[in-house]
Amino acid sequence: MSSDQRTVSRLSSTLVPELARFQVELGAYVPDHLISGVTDELRDRPGFQLVAAAREDEGLAILAGAYTAGTRGVMLMQSSGFGLCLNAIASLLLPYQIPVPMIVGLRGGIGEFNVAQLAGGQSVAPVCASLGIPYAAPASFEILSAILPGMLKTCFSTGRPVCVGIQRSLAA
């Protein structure tokens, strides 16, 4: 869809300007329908490069390499793919103190139909807690707007990944 045909989602109109304010110029993603409005907007955004990765840990590595070379990036993925990221986070982002905000579409919550999504989706918060990664899954756009600047400030000021979980209620 071209940008003139698309109505910008409320999720992307909340996230994208804030990422720009923090000089994020690169994105990597593996598709997720909950946050596809954000990736659609980033793909067409002037001055922004969006890379389609084959796997989520690979996306984090691309962003880590870019950060060590002077470019800030954001990772967009689904909670199922977050499960592939432990090695990249634990052995790369954390020891090298590489900041990457991770925007994660959350499966496995209330209303989930697929049993294969339950444990993975429910594990995002405790995995982040066990790694010392700041995590929030805001319940409304108002809360998302309120926490996002702080999450990004903590990410880039302290040199560590942060994770924002996007619940189904924010996907519309």
Place this chain on the structure above:
Amino acid sequence: MSERGEETNTYGSLLAAVVDEIADPLLVPNLGTNTAALMARYPTLPALHLWGGMGLTHSLGLGVALARPERTVVVLDGDGSLLMGLGGVATIGVLRPPNLLHVVLDNAAWGNTGGQPTHTASGVRLEDVAAACAYPVAVRAGGPAEFVEALRRYVAEPRCTMVVAPLPYGDPGPAPRGPEPVLIKRDFLAECLRNPRA
């Protein structure tokens, strides 16, 4: 001896060729033997020495290449690491940054865990994977002369390239005690920002 009757590739011959042929490279060596071999021989070259990121070396190199299009990025990958991240080969094949030279030091062995055979010991050809993933150039360099020739072809016409260099498995010796990852990153970032983008 290689099929063409030349000497065999070694860590020393391969790294010396990269240093001699590629001007002002940014180096991304795979964790373990490649980082150890590079640190032992060329400790002051700008390199993102890896102690982690198993299977992700080439993807890191891709990110560096995208962020610094004016610099040549040389990934010094390992066969085991690359086999773990074949999806990342496809992503490089999609983007094909001309400043990315992807060298694979293929000792057909898991070098950090005692030299157990990797899949390349059973005939898997990583340069064929790269070719199938649309790398513009993907070649095998059986000996030092072929390796130098491949690097010179890259310099003459920079296109996203994989060069697979088979070498015998051998313990490169203990890794020198390098700086902590956070200092490696600091120095690499400073090198990358030394010349601002035009």
